[in-house]
Amino acid sequence: MQTSPEAFIAILGMALVTIAIKAGGLLLADRLPRQGFAAAWLRHIPGAVLAALVAPALVTGSPAEMIAAIAAGGIYILTRNLFAAMAAGVLAVYLARLLLAS
Amino acid sequence: MPQPSALSSATIDQFLAGARACIPVAVSVAAYGMVWGMLARTAGLSLLEVMMMSGLVFAGSAQFVALDLWTATPSSLPVGPLVLSALIVNLRYLLLTATLRPLYPSSNLGRGALSMYLVTDENWAMTVAAMSHGGGSVAFLMGGGVMAWLSWMTTNVTGYGLGSAIDDPSRWGLDFAFTATFLALLLGMWRSKADLLPWLVAALVAIATASSLEGSWHILAGGLAGSFAGAILEVRKHADQS
Secondary structure (H helix, E strand, O other), X not given: OOXXXXXXXXXXXXXXXXXXXXXXXXXXXXXXXXXXXXXXXXHHHHHHHHHXXXXXXXXXXXXXXXXXXXXXXXXXXXXXXXXHHHHHHHHHHHHHHHHHHO | OOOOOHHHHXXXXXXXXXXXXXXXXXXXXXXXXXXXXXXXXXXXXXXXXHHHHHHHHOOHHHHHHHHHHOOOOHHHOOHHXXXXXXXXXXXXXXXXXXXXXXXXXXXXXXXXXXXXXXXXXXXXXXXXXHHHOOOXXXXXXXXXXXXXXXXXXXXXXXXXXXXXXXXOHXXXXXXXHHHHHHHHHHHHOOOOHHHHHHXXXXXXXXXXXXXXXXXXXXXHHXXXXXXXXXXXXXXXXXXXXX
């Protein structure tokens, strides 16, 4: 259990810039107009960010992730259950990678 | 019977609902938490430094990048690059927390800004999904945040203790828990055909960015491109109608 002043300052600096950015998004959004283009833009961020988070993980060069995505998406549409979708995705990607690798 | 605690019990319910909602993604958080703890040990962090970084910085991708830069000898520790890379890797949070504004009354924004500390990709995604169905609250967001914080911190320390005995999460498909859950959340947000083009723009820009730039730039680039595409389409449509 030890640290150095350098490590402490580095970690504290990392923590401060991280909270500043996270708080900054909320505070900047508060200054945007509540109607018109800015409001429409804010409304479209969640879907766009989720699509951007997911898409590259599906296009990896191997079809395993695509197969698993179809399994997870299909189970979600059928059950509307996030946990079931997650479990189906994990199981499908595990099996698909196993089968495709051999 | 009087109900003096009606408000607070509703708040507690929301908090617990938020924590529960984050369980599917906590699987991924835990798997990567173990790996990060193991790599942190290899990189030369002390247990105290591991706990300080996970507890205070609390940002997975920024912490992975930090391990690449870390040196075991304090005198050669690149403090400036460490702080700068945390700033760059976390820039995408500007977009994420901006969307949470409807949860906070303007008068209470100071406290709201501090609570952003507990925002992660995981509880953000669960909260905006709940908001798109008319739900979501600060307590819901915080419940998920505490859940993510606990699972990140405990698995970091466990991974640090276990050392190299840890497997690569992708060997068990656990890396996909995150992707599968977020995909399901996205499907749950589908409203109309008007969503298709912005999502497609976001996905394509993200794929193109991820193939040329390392790190989390694809989230920022895809998120910006897709949301602007959506806003432009929406404003145009209204202009046509009027």
